[in-house]
Amino acid sequence: xxxxxxxxxxxxxxxxxxxxxxxxxxxxxxxxxxxxxxxxxxxxxxxxxxxxxxxxxxxxxxxxxxxxxxxxxxxxxxxxxxxxxxxxxxxxxxxxxxxxxxxxxxxxxxxxxxxxxxxxxxxxxxxxxxxxxxxxxxxxxxxxxxxxxxxxxxxxxxxxxxxxxxxxxxxxxxxxxxxxxxxxxxxxxxxxxxxxxxxxxxxxxxxxxxxxxxxxxxxxxxxxxxxxxxx
Numbered sequence: 001x002x003x004x005x006x007x008x009x010x011x012x013x014x015x016x017x018x019x020x021x022x023x024x025x026x027x028x029x030x031x032x033x034x035x036x037x038x039x040x041x042x043x044x045x046x047x048x049x050x051x052x053x054x055x056x057x058x059x060x061x062x063x064x065x066x067x068x069x070x071x072x073x074x075x076x077x078x079x080x081x082x083x084x085x086x087x088x089x090x091x092x093x094x095x096x097x098x099x100x101x102x103x104x105x106x107x108x109x110x111x112x113x114x115x116x117x118x119x120x121x122x123x124x125x126x127x128x129x130x131x132x133x134x135x136x137x138x139x140x141x142x143x144x145x146x147x148x149x150x151x152x153x154x155x156x157x158x159x160x161x162x163x164x165x166x167x168x169x170x171x172x173x174x175x176x177x178x179x180x181x182x183x184x185x186x187x188x189x190x191x192x193x194x195x196x197x198x199x200x201x202x203x204x205x206x207x208x209x210x211x212x213x214x215x216x217x218x219x220x221x222x223x224x225x226x227x228x229x230x231x
Contacts, residue, residue: 095138097149104164105149107133118150119162154178169193169206176204194228196221 098108098115106115109128116127122139132138143151143160152166153159155177165172167186172178179186189195193206196219200207207218212228219225 095147107150109133118164121150152178169203171202171204179204194224196223
């Protein structure tokens with residue numbers, strides 16, 4: 001049976017003993033306490049938690065914490081170096097309108113320089129350098145997924161055209177509502193066109209002057225053959 005021994009160390013008294021609970025408690029030093037459970041005068045009680053942490057255990061915890069902090073700092077330094085080399089990731093702005101060289105509504109590419117005609121958006125061909133004019137989010141449910149500036153509605157609300165097809169002289173809607181008032185606000189005839197009641201379904205109230213005097217009737221009044229001066 002293990003016995004406790006009392007050691008007199010200067011002004012304080014300590015009790016050296018072993019508990020039957022296990023070998024881990026061997027040779028621990030316990031302060032003397034009075035009847036009320038307080039440390040006796042001249043003795044020093046160990047702080048809470050230190051009695052359960054040996055010097056080896058505490059050194060292992062400190063080493064683990066130091067290694068974790070070093071790994072965290074190394075990762076942060078690597079990210080900063082990567083951003084410095086490659087630059088920040090490109091910003092992806094929302095769809096924005098632009099004006100093409102033909103003075104038509106277009107789709108502005110992310111490079112902020114290229115302007116794609118509206119009718120070439122979601123046509124299966126990547127016109128922008130990074131292909132943003134054909135992105136799935138933009139083209140998955142045309143025309144509902146298209147921004148409003150790319151779409152024009154016809155006289156029949158179920159029909160639609162691209163905004164750059166309005167007032168281009170062509171009967172894109174099929175009922176000329178994209179060319180004639182009051183649905184549209186198109187000019188009577190653009191330069192290079194001849195105004196007349198067209199007999200060709202493709203045109204509405206104007207025909208290209210290139211069709212004048214070609215010995216084919218394009219106007220119901222034959223003015224394309226007798227009055228139009230040609231191109």
